[in-house]
Amino acid sequence: MNFLTYLINGISLGSVYAIIALGYTMVYGIAKMLNFAHGDVIMIGCYVVFLAMSRSGLPALPSVALAVVACTLLGITVEKIAYKPLRRATPLAVLITAIGVSYFLQNMALLLFGADTKSFSPVVNVPALKLADGALTISGTTIVTVAACIVIMIGLSLFVKRTKAGQAMLAVSEDKDAAQLMGVNVNATISLTFAIGSGLAAIAGVLFCSAYPTLTPYTGSMPGIKAFTAAVFGGIGSIPGALIGGILLGVIEIFGRAYISSQLSDAIVFAVLIVVLLVKPTGLLGRQVHEKV
Amino acid sequence: MKKALSVVLTAAMAVSLAACGNDGGNAAGTTDAAAGGAAAESTESGAADAGNAAEADNGADAGSGAAAGEAFKIGGIGPITGDAALYGTAVMNAAQIAVDEINAAGGINGYPIEFKFEDDQHDAEKSVNAYNSLKDWGMQVLMGTVTTTPCVAVADMTAADGMFQLTPSASSTDVIANDNVFQICFTDPNQGAKSAQYIAENGLAEKVAVIYNSSDVYSSGIEETFIAEAEAQGLTVVADEAFTNDSKTDFSTQLQAAQSAGADLVFLPFYYTEASTVLKQADGMGYDPIFFGVDGMDGILGVENFDTSLAEGVMLLTPFAADADDEATQAFVAKYEAAYGSTPIQFAADAYDAIYAIKLAMETAGVTPDMSVSDMGSALSEAMPNITLDGLTGEGMSWEATGEVSKAPMAVVIKDGAYTAM
Numbered sequence: 220m221n222f223l224t225y226l227i228n229g230i231s232l233g234s235v236y237a238i239i240a241l242g243y244t245m246v247y248g249i250a251k252m253l254n255f256a257h258g259d260v261i262m263i264g265c266y267v268v269f270l271a272m273s274r275s276g277l278p279a280l281p282s283v284a285l286a287v288v289a290c291t292l293l294g295i296t297v298e299k300i301a302y303k304p305l306r307r308a309t310p311l312a313v314l315i316t317a318i319g320v321s322y323f324l325q326n327m328a329l330l331l332f333g334a335d336t337k338s339f340s341p342v343v344n345v346p347a348l349k350l351a352d353g354a355l356t357i358s359g360t361t362i363v364t365v366a367a368c369i370v371i372m373i374g375l376s377l378f379v380k381r382t383k384a385g386q387a388m389l390a391v392s393e394d395k396d397a398a399q400l401m402g403v404n405v406n407a408t409i410s411l412t413f414a415i416g417s418g419l420a421a422i423a424g425v426l427f428c429s430a431y432p433t434l435t436p437y438t439g440s441m442p443g444i445k446a447f448t449a450a451v452f453g454g455i456g457s458i459p460g461a462l463i464g465g466i467l468l469g470v471i472e473i474f475g476r477a478y479i480s481s482q483l484s485d486a487i488v489f490a491v492l493i494v495v496l497l498v499k500p501t502g503l504l505g506r507q508v509h510e511k512v
Numbered sequence: 513m514k515k516a517l518s519v520v521l522t523a524a525m526a527v528s529l530a531a532c533g534n535d536g537g538n539a540a541g542t543t544d545a546a547a548g549g550a551a552a553e554s555t556e557s558g559a560a561d562a563g564n565a566a567e568a569d570n571g572a573d574a575g576s577g578a579a580a581g582e583a584f585k586i587g588g589i590g591p592i593t594g595d596a597a598l599y600g601t602a603v604m605n606a607a608q609i610a611v612d613e614i615n616a617a618g619g620i621n622g623y624p625i626e627f628k629f630e631d632d633q634h635d636a637e638k639s640v641n642a643y644n645s646l647k648d649w650g651m652q653v654l655m656g657t658v659t660t661t662p663c664v665a666v667a668d669m670t671a672a673d674g675m676f677q678l679t680p681s682a683s684s685t686d687v688i689a690n691d692n693v694f695q696i697c698f699t700d701p702n703q704g705a706k707s708a709q710y711i712a713e714n715g716l717a718e719k720v721a722v723i724y725n726s727s728d729v730y731s732s733g734i735e736e737t738f739i740a741e742a743e744a745q746g747l748t749v750v751a752d753e754a755f756t757n758d759s760k761t762d763f764s765t766q767l768q769a770a771q772s773a774g775a776d777l778v779f780l781p782f783y784y785t786e787a788s789t790v791l792k793q794a795d796g797m798g799y800d801p802i803f804f805g806v807d808g809m810d811g812i813l814g815v816e817n818f819d820t821s822l823a824e825g826v827m828l829l830t831p832f833a834a835d836a837d838d839e840a841t842q843a844f845v846a847k848y849e850a851a852y853g854s855t856p857i858q859f860a861a862d863a864y865d866a867i868y869a870i871k872l873a874m875e876t877a878g879v880t881p882d883m884s885v886s887d888m889g890s891a892l893s894e895a896m897p898n899i900t901l902d903g904l905t906g907e908g909m910s911w912e913a914t915g916e917v918s919k920a921p922m923a924v925v926i927k928d929g930a931y932t933a934m
Contacts, residue, residue, distance in 0.1 A: 221768060221772050224768055225765060225768065228762075228764045228765065228768070232762060269817070273816075273817050329593075333593070334593040334594045334595070334597060334633070335593075335597050335598075335815075335816060336595060336785045336788070336815055336816075337815075337816045337817055338788055338792075338815050338816060338817040338818035338819070339817070340817060340819070347796070347798075356797055356798055358796050358797065360796070427761075430762070431761035431762055431789060431793075432788075432789060432792050433761065433785060433786075433788065433789050435595065438761075441758055441759075441761075442761075472759075473762075473764075473765055476759075476765045476766075477765045477768070477769065480754075481726075481753045481754045481755060481765065481766060482726045482754045482755075482756060484759060485756065485758050485759055
């Protein structure tokens with residue numbers, strides 16, 4: 220029974236990683252850049268929900284909606300101010316800028332909200348599911364997290380496959396210049412990608428903080444790094460890859476902690492990543508892209 | 513313009529990477545307690561110099577000589593922002609109360625005290641920087657630092673300078689490795705052993721589980737001695753689970769292990785921030801053992817938006833309870849509440865005692881402000897084992913020459929959202 224509990228905890232943690240990983244993977248797939256500030260957008264989203272709920276007394280759902288709007292705007296703004304001017308710059312310059320934005324957001328949060336730990340009240344009010352005479356408890360947050368993860372994955376896949384904007388995203392990720400020649404508005408497409416990624420970050424943040432309820436300006440950084448790992452693990456640029464990578468990472472982390480050593484769980488996660496990349500350098504579902512001559 | 517911006521950003525990043533991990537903003541938190549007109553002037557010039565002379569390590573002795581002579585300069589270091597902010601703030605506030613009281617009553621050996629407190633955000637590197645800038649200010653005695661990890665780093669610096677250091681609350685034995693450092697609080701081995709004894713003697717549980725932070729000396733130090741003493745006391749440790757600073761959000765696995773091992777009591781030797789998460793997650797999974805903490809648990813009721821009903825029944829070993837009915841405690845609590853609008857925690861009481869211990873040692877040793885830092889340091893270190901202080905955190909507190917304190921421990925339980933003596 221313990222095994223099942225660990226598995227469920229792992230899937231729950233992994234689902235959050237997967238939603239965060241989506242933000243990394245979409246931006247990488249389309250803009251070919253690593254948006255290291257993604258984890259901090261999550262943190263900002265959490266603060267918006269926290270303030271809306273505890274200070275202004277808004278109910279849970281409108282608070283989450285507010286956070287999604289705020290994070291979407293933040294994502295677009297960051298892209299416009301920090302990344303767009305660097306579209307033709309070297310990848311390294313963009314990477315450093317992203318890290319700069321990450322620290323900027325953390326320190327801004329520190330200034331605005333203070334460094335004190337806030338206790339996040341869960342936004343999910345679904346009752347826990349008790350199975351097998353109470354030996355197995357699945358918390359309401361877990362249920363909602365996994366459900367949200369699945370809905371988002373399906374929705375996003377449909378969006379990319381079925382809509383014009385989604386097709387434009389695919390085109391830009393294949394070849395930016397060719398897409399532009401075909402009449403795709405590359406800048407608008409990239410902005411849209413950031414908007415979606417950041418909006419998802421808000422949802423991921425709310426779910427993360429509901430399950431692990433402490434909020435500080437650094438809340439986003441570790442899950443951000445883990446989710447980035449998940450994205451690489453599953454094959455960066457691939458939406459199903461983010462899902463598989465995220466869930467596997469969460470399950471490995473929890474199993475490592477439970478069965479091997481609670482001190483080594485992070486080391487185990489990253490060791491598995493190294494092994495996977497040695498065997499399959501593009502990640503589990505990543506595509507091998509050959510340089511065209 | 514863009515170039516300049518990217519240079520600035522790169523520089524900012526290099527600095528933050530060097531600081532590594534949880535570095536916060538430039539939260540400035542210093543309180544100047546200037547006593548006496550002439551002394552106030554020297555404080556200001558000293559503080560202005562501090563910025564420029566941050567790296568002048570050896571120049572500090574000379575600097576302090578120039579500014580000294582009029583008043584004793586006591587410095588304090590601790591986190592007033594960051595994860596452990598509650599502790600540093602409590603220490604700063606309570607020390608200020610003690611300093612004001614002493615100054616109002618005529619000072620020490622006829623000289624007033626100046627007190628200045630610097631923020632270290634519970635970070636060793638920032639703590640050393642704070643120490644250097646206090647030295648430039650002319651500090652002669654250090655009351656700090658508040659938390660263990662930074663304190664170990666600073667203790668090596670004070671040993672090199674021969675400065676007398678008294679920490680209110682850094683409890684590792686590593687802190688008092690040097691002869692010039694003394695503690696007001698119990699050492700970690702002491703806390704771990706006393707907790708195990710308390711649990712066994714009061715028959716709180718037979719099967720205990722421990723969850724601890726393996727990346728923190730404070731937590732792992734207590735865990736080690738707790739386990740040893742628990743076995744000696746006939747308790748069964750059914751689960752011993754760790755977490756690290758990088759994985760301190762999800763405790764479900766550790767709690768699950770404790771629950772399935774059938775632990776009736778979970779020992780949590782770490783700080784309140786993580787403890788609040790543990791309590792919430794245990795509640796979420798329907799696990800309700802006795803939770804037993806140490807002094808790091810103190811402050812859990814002050815976490816913003818924390819549902820204090822979750823902490824109901826949590827016990828902690830601490831030498832101070834704000835509702836104790838002795839006169840000294842009540843007077844202190846009333847004064848603290850009036851000045852800062854909150855109930856003082858144990859760290860506040862520790863700091864209050866620390867200032868009075870320094871006063872007593874100074875009077876016993878008969879030191880004067882014009883002595884050099886190292887002369888004063890050795891005089892005070894010699895005086896410490898000979899003094900006995902009746903403080904808020906214990907009657908008849910006395911010190912070993914090693915720096916360890918001896919006083920009786922006490923357990924409090926959280927009842928109706930307040931700490932209550934047991």
